[in-house]
Amino acid sequence: MPLSDTSVRNAKAQDKALKLFDGGGLFLFVSPAGGKLWRLKYRFQNKEKLLALGAYPDISLKDARKKRDEAKELLAKDIDPAEVKKEAKATAAALELEMATTFEAVAREWFSKKRHAWTPGHQKKILSRLENQLFPILGAKLFSSLEPGDFLAAIQKAESRGAIETAHRLAQLCGQVSRYARIVGHTRYDVAAGLTEALTPVQTNHYATITDPAEVGHLLRAIDEYTGEPSICFALKVLPFVFVRSVEMRGAEWSEFDFEAATWVIPAERMKMKRPHTVPLARQVISLLNDLRNTTGSGRFLFPSLFSASRPISDMGLLNALRRMGYAKGVMTIHGFRSMASTLLNEQGYRADVIEAQLAHGEKNAIRAAYNHAEYLPERRRMMQEWADYLDGLKTNKD
Template structure:
């Protein structure tokens, strides 16, 4: 006899699973624990098979019968209901695996080693807030240019135009990764930069007037503040590394015999090792500093604790106290000063760029060329130190 809702509700579990048939292969299986499962027994291509329709009462008698009839129609068309269900499930799984968010996080995990930790954190936060809520669940092959542009415009409306451009740039890297891994065919971020306002590039103030540079160098030499601070300021124009690299310089990184400062990749903006040749003038300053801080970790420890280095802000305050305004000079300005004058002096641009540790687009090549042009750079760095001495001495 066909089942009824009243009869089903009255069914009690037995010691073993019990089947109650409704007809057409549909039956309700009552487990010893009380669970009631709808199942369909059918034959396909000569083989007996079974498929589950869900649990009663979530799936009621009427819906179970509808599913039975749909399965019978598929069988009549030569389609195995069980195989079709597996194919549908696989398609959903594939779509999830190829979603924009999954592909982006996969790309990120592979490329985070090339990013500074602070920058990597910003990128993650940017995507978590601006991209994933809107299109993260979409298969990456179905993401439209407008999806990315709308997210970038939301960032632009906050005034962060440079960040909006960066979002599009990183999306482009994700799409190119998806193309390489067979998830999509197109980089839909191409050309989107043109739809945003241009970024107004702010150049760090840097002295390039030779007379004014000489005045700054003499002012640093007579600075009467914290001695490690004075040494840091004296080394800044000689080494012209990034302010954070100078600030966090450690004695363990210096090979005074080889006359080299060897910065590990973890400290560099481009995540590549870097060598700074040390001039005679630099070695002389380090010899003066070593009795003060040589037994600690940092060359320039904070005045309050040796566990932390001095702050970049305190170096800026010292420069301001010498009479040099923010429109004239910044700590980053020592790099601009060196770049401008070394180019004017006719040095090979490749030597200068390598000494500035500017980014190499080819990360594989960059991993091996940290010592590129090193003999030439040694001569350039010594000549640069001699040139700074001449500027300092030329009081006229």
């Protein structure tokens, strides 16, 4: 007797598997666990075979009968319905794989693997370049179909609006994603190689700085005389002595300082090279920090924002202070304190390796970098004190 919707719905699990036949080889398989599965028993080339048609109630009795009839039509044409199902499944899987290898999918895969080695700020910057400048043009395209011209068309959008450096950064980003795609098998070669050859060269603009000793003295006096937000004032006073990067300076926390050892250890996550960096503190810096402790010592940051103690001052705050002192963009920048120290220390004959170690510039060999970090520390400590004394001399010598 053919099945009915009611008999299918009311079928109960038993100790043993139950088969409820509908006709034409179609039956409902009821497992001891209660699952209800549609099956079709048929013969093809004198062999008995079984075809899974789906689970009830996702597949109703009416749907199951339709699938049975479609299978019978294939059998009438001497076509095995199981093979047709297998081919359809393979096609769907291939399409799904194809959709998973679009430029956007591959780029997000690459980003998820690399992001943990980057600062939150760098993660945000890379993701922004992908989402706002590359995905709108390349995102939906299959990686295997991309040609150099596709990448070039995307990055030349930035070049056409005059953002030459951005275009070069986008070319570099495309290259990183493409090399990853080649390694994991999404493409056979680095299709984004050599893109910068077709771009306008970047005109390198060095950070504006002051290296004339007399002008350095004027700058230090201007900083001492500047009246403004305490965090900004103290940060500008300390910065010439330690010449660290702005992000390292602004994010300084009291827990990073050892006043007895006169050292400041900047944690790896705030360093560009992702390695902890030790800054020997001259007597002048210790004195400034002791004064600062009376103002911000009860909080987390040395230089908290005026608007919220839970975050540090901004780079713009420091920059605006320089501008108010009369130092225009082309004269002095926050990064310029590093260039100032590098130039003058080299002129005074300090060893280049020691200066580079104090500037925390990248050392390609990690073992050598760790060795230099420890090996140069006594020499760096002496250099930093002599540098502080030198700056004090420039500041007091008004002639």
